[in-house]
Amino acid sequence: MPPLVINLPFVNKPITIKPEKIEINVLGKKLGINNEYKLGLDLQGGSHLVFLVDTSGFKNQDIESAVEASRNIIEKRINFFGVAEPQVYLLKQNNNYRVSVDIPGNKNPQQAINQIGKTAQLDFREYKTKEVQQGTESAQMAYFEPTKLNGQFLKKAALVFDQQSGNPQVSLVFNKEGARLFGEITKKNIQKPLAIFLDEQLLTAPTVQQAITDGKAVISGDFTVEEAKVLINSLNAGALPAPIKLIEQKTVEATLGQANIRQSLLAGVFGLLCVIMFMLILYKKEGLVAFISLMVYTIISLALYKILGIVLTISGIAGFLLSIGMAVDANILIYERIKEEQLLLKDKQIAVRSGFFRALAAIKSANFNTLLVCLILFNPLNLSFLPEFGMVRGFALTLALGVLLGLFTGVFITKNILWRIYKIEK
């Protein structure tokens, strides 16, 4: 979000408001306030992908772990892809498992889909040389030629330690077909390097000592335990345990997102001004009190979005705008009730006091229902029988926050100001 520049009349000098990053330590946790709002995919642009995990090949007790592993692999693959803050969720509906992937600001969704959807990325390559002619000179050039052996045939990679030196090693176990292929390849390449590629990148190229026919291999090298673990992770991540299928894809370009922000912001500012005018015309002096509590409301809301790191979406902004309209609810209920009391009571002080407290009960009950609906829409426990749409959640969250905060500003702040104006004793 760009710094807020305001052109004040009479001053002829633009005022720039640009909050710096603030960090507060709360109970050992760092709460960061920086000058960026977290924007949802629909505002900053990006891709939302949902994959269905095909669990038909698994026994019941293995399904959970296979699905969980698939999710982790998908996450690894996106991280591999180097995008900022991808989000990967597992969704469950009856016996139907899905992995939802949010990739913000992703320029090329197709590439990401391909990356995620790969079934095997690990492969073995033979060391070859060829003659390269350039002019009159010729030279030997080394290259790696892919073999048929790839991650599809890998059963498992694990961390082991060398019996003698105690150095970490990576053990590979192939399945039957893989063992046969590995035997053939090693036989052909004794005393030559055999390269292991992951995603077209050379991981390691150990030298083959002898033909290996039992389908087991050990990669020994100069790596630390950490490095070996990373390698094992990559190797095991090479193959998705269960096939996945893309069932939902939503991509929004950043340009569309920016237009959305601009329009929503404009609507918000204009609406806010209209509501303030409305309150001033309707309630005059008390309208000014509503105006103050509404401004406090708006400022605290915007600050809370940052502090709590709430992801703003189009529907979330709509929820916020709606909550501005509702935030003066409490003010209106209190003022109208005060008017009503004044019909019976001559003394303004007493009328304000009793009007305020009598309005409270109705305010509480009326807002409770909105919070109840927000709870259902937000579905905080991720109950699988309730909707889990990101769009709906954004709306429910901002609306709920708005209702709670509206109660605070509309009741608490209004009370304090009214008490002061009419000199009511506390």
Place this chain on the structure above:
Amino acid sequence: MINFIKYRLWFLAFSLSVIVLGLYFILAHGFVYSIDFIGGGLIEFDASADKSAKAERLMEKDYPGLDFQKTSTGFIIKSTSLDKQRADKVAKNLSQELKIKKTRFELVGASVSSTNVYKIVVAVLLAILGILGYVAFQFKEWRFGVAAISALIHDSLVLVGLWAILGYYWAVELDVLFVTALLTTMSFSVHDTIVIFDKIQEEEQQGSFGRLSERINWALNLTMMRSLNNSLTVVIMLSSLIILGGESTRAFAVSLMIGTITGTYSSPFVATPIYYLLAKKE
């Protein structure tokens, strides 16, 4: 003072006719569902009016059967028959042919959509039960609960019915955000009703009026202004959102607007007469 109770049957008849009209449209024409519910694809392009017109002709020729919709910034192509392969092809063809950029690309499989419908029904029922329980508990009186829920169901039916009519004439979609608006409408609906019922109960406890109809009329007249003003501030915000807020939230804001208006109407004109009908027998 306005005598609301005297005209109660007229109000109920008016509501009933709006609901019947809506139900007729739902049964006769159904809704225009978004791809979230029925599956399919959507591609949005950023294009000048000129290029949009060209694109429309091109689409008619090469891909008949796809929905073409102009927007203020370009156009949208939409169809339940758009799958990944076809959508990719259409998007590629258009962007190459006309040198335009796609800004939105959505595909939803059929399996996603069917579970969505089920979840939404559960959410709506849960909201109704929760609100019914809360109102009955709060007022310690089942009649208030039943009357509030009747108004809530009335508002939901009005909104759903009007949506079918809007869908029939202007192809307005029933999407996930509409369902959100529906649930929000439910909470709005009860909002005003509670303020009125709170007043009626207070009059009952004070015993300032002998007759039920007098009590109710007095309560309605007193709370009329605050209900109206409450809704007006919401209407102001929503109007601003509809006019200035851009296309992505327009339909959502319209549905919330309908919900707010019917929610305000139903409190004095549906919930209260129903409470009167239930309570006068005693």
